[in-house]
Amino acid sequence: MNQIKDRQEEIIEEFSMLDGNMEMILNYIIELGEELSGFPDQERVDENIVKGCQSKVWLVASYANGRIQYKADSNAAITRGLVSLLVRVLNQSSPQDVIDAEVYFPKQIEMDRFIGTQRSNGFASMIKQMKMYAVVFLAKQKS
Amino acid sequence: MEVTAHEIDVQSLRKRFPILNQEVNGKPLIYFDNAASSQTVDTVVRSLIEFYEKDHANIHRGIHTLAERSTKKFEETRESVHLFINSPEADEIIFTKGTTESINLVAHSWGSINLKEGDEIILSQIEHHSNIVPWQLIAQKTGAKIKVIPINDRGELLIEAYEKLLSPQTKLVAFNYISNSLGTINPAKEIVALANEFDAVTLIDAAQASPHTKIDVQDLNCDFLAFSSHKMYGPTGVGILYGRRAMLEAIPPYQGGGEMIKDVSFDSTSYNDIPYKFEAGTPNIGEVIAFKSAIDFINELGHSVIESQENELLQYAMNKLSAIEGFIPIGTARSKAAVISFLVEGIHTYDLGQFLDAKGIAVRTGHHCTQPLMEHLGIDGTVRASFSVYNTKEEIDSFTNALRSIISKLR
Ligand SMILES: Cc1ncc(COP(=O)(O)O)c(C=O)c1O
Numbered sequence: 007m008n009q010i011k012d013r014q015e016e017i018i019e020e021f022s023m024l025d026g027n028m029e030m031i032l033n034y035i036i037e038l039g040e041e042l043s044g045f046p047d048q049e050r051v052d053e054n055i056v057k058g059c060q061s062k063v064w065l066v067a068s069y070a071n072g073r074i075q076y077k078a079d080s081n082a083a084i085t086r087g088l089v090s091l092l093v094r095v096l097n098q099s100s101p102q103d104v105i106d107a108e109v110y111f112p113k114q115i116e117m118d119r120f121i122g123t124q125r126s127n128g129f130a131s132m133i134k135q136m137k138m139y140a141v142v143f144l145a146k147q148k149s
Numbered sequence: 150m151e152v153t154a155h156e157i158d159v160q161s162l163r164k165r166f167p168i169l170n171q172e173v174n175g176k177p178l179i180y181f182d183n184a185a186s187s188q189t190v191d192t193v194v195r196s197l198i199e200f201y202e203k204d205h206a207n208i209h210r211g212i213h214t215l216a217e218r219s220t221k222k223f224e225e226t227r228e229s230v231h232l233f234i235n236s237p238e239a240d241e242i243i244f245t246k247g248t249t250e251s252i253n254l255v256a257h258s259w260g261s262i263n264l265k266e267g268d269e270i271i272l273s274q275i276e277h278h279s280n281i282v283p284w285q286l287i288a289q290k291t292g293a294k295i296k297v298i299p300i301n302d303r304g305e306l307l308i309e310a311y312e313k314l315l316s317p318q319t320k321l322v323a324f325n326y327i328s329n330s331l332g333t334i335n336p337a338k339e340i341v342a343l344a345n346e347f348d349a350v351t352l353i354d355a356a357q358a359s360p361h362t363k364i365d366v367q368d369l370n371c372d373f374l375a376f377s378s379h380k381m382y383g384p385t386g387v388g389i390l391y392g393r394r395a396m397l398e399a400i401p402p403y404q405g406g407g408e409m410i411k412d413v414s415f416d417s418t419s420y421n422d423i424p425y426k427f428e429a430g431t432p433n434i435g436e437v438i439a440f441k442s443a444i445d446f447i448n449e450l451g452h453s454v455i456e457s458q459e460n461e462l463l464q465y466a467m468n469k470l471s472a473i474e475g476f477i478p479i480g481t482a483r484s485k486a487a488v489i490s491f492l493v494e495g496i497h498t499y500d501l502g503q504f505l506d507a508k509g510i511a512v513r514t515g516h517h518c519t520q521p522l523m524e525h526l527g528i529d530g531t532v533r534a535s536f537s538v539y540n541t542k543e544e545i546d547s548f549t550n551a552l553r554s555i556i557s558k559l560r
Contacts, residue, residue: 028174028507036500036559060515061499082497083559121503 010103013095014111021115031120032084039086042093045079058131061085065132067139073098074143076136088121088129096136101147104140109133157454163539165191165446176509179544183380184329184488184535185513187360190382190446196439197384208434209408209425219434226441227424233444234374235365236391243390243397243427244437248356249279251375251390252323254427255352256283258400259321259373263350266292269318271349273298273306273335274525275328278518280354284323293320300525304331304480312343319349326358330517330533331480332463332488334362341371350396356380360537361459361486363452372396383443384436390427397423404429455538459487462536462545469549475556479531490517490531493552496559498532504555505532510548 024030049066056063061082068075076093080086095111096104112118118126163169166188171178180188200222206215208223231239245251264270270284274297288295298311306324322344326337341351352373355364359376366374373396378387402409402420406429411419420426447455466489470476475494493501502514515530516523523530534548
């Protein structure tokens, strides 16, 4: 749990150094997206698209040793960067920690200021989808 | 005497739009979203303030001085609109809250008594949702069918295909004069004339045309025409519906309430004459009054000046943009308003829009409320830059430079 909080604090710290400069923020976000490692091509299918996003976002998750591994991608560079932030925050956590996680960094970095309300809704859908995976993994683990 | 385009002093014109003089994200604002809503001219803002500071009262109901004053000014705007579109009478001008409401009014009031199963409504492939959904709603209720005029690769309506769609079943043809997504200027007069051969009723969505082109409803010979003040340097919340007197008199009211009645009892109500029959409740009085200043502004500039100024910007921008590698224009009609819809190869439209905003440049991205068109084109949306008379070539230079730098970053 703390891990999720620590990672969010890290992000908030990083963004605070950008001084609210929109171009710098966007540049930083797309750089983060570029680091998002290889999303498997065969997973780039409609079933893995997160509903409610304006651009296409693909999300898959796997589960091993009590930890969830998320992989995500988008056809838009800014979205890819934003998605990478979520993956970074929630990756390698237990299902229960993901379910309990309060994702507060978007508000702290005033994300809707630079992505607009529409995309903020898409971002919320993404978080929901990640939590859904956690619920499924938890159920499987218990059964 | 009208001045020609190169004679208008854009810098002094811009002073009448104080909103343009600001920074967005630390950069001078470049406003290229005029097709969505144009900025408001200073005289309109002053008129709004004057109304709320001096004249505010409800109209048509009181005999006190303020009510008289408001009523008189409200009706002056009606007179102005009547002259602006050359309608036979001022009573044929109905105030609504926008193009959308104007079209809904016709679809509901005209459609509910004139459509039945087997009847056909013809729309075009390039309509705004405002000129699609109201017809779908009434078609579902009445059993009428919707037919669609197809387009060619340039985004122009195929008139021959349209002629084939027309038949004795055609009860109404509704189309936009200028497309908001592609800028295509449609041959409105010809489309109406062809519809008239089958006695079909015609409605023109002139939301994009009214700020750019001289509209003459008698010359167009249409039955209905709709447009919005907020795209013509005027305030939001004001729309116009022009309807031929005979049409308006023959159809039932859209909404019930105050103003639209002659006599009310619980047994029956007799309706007021047009236009009041269609203006239930208290309208946007101050905004309607201020809209007159917007019309005055357009009249003073003159449509030919506006058109040639915007055309010049369009040509200039197209030349600049075409030189950018991967620039794909969407919509290349031979007769086109100052709207440029485009894609850049390999880059998502939302990324372009967001980065342009970070550079202080306001464009629109997405489907522009024309999803059936986007689907036909096989795309999700476009980036759209739309120019107005107060935009400059310098702004277009900054825009193309910004685009180049964004593209080199995102590729
Ligand atoms: C062609 C066209 N029709 C209709 C509309 C709807 O106008 P309003 O939102 O003012 O009702 C618009 C506005 O975007 C438009 O461009």
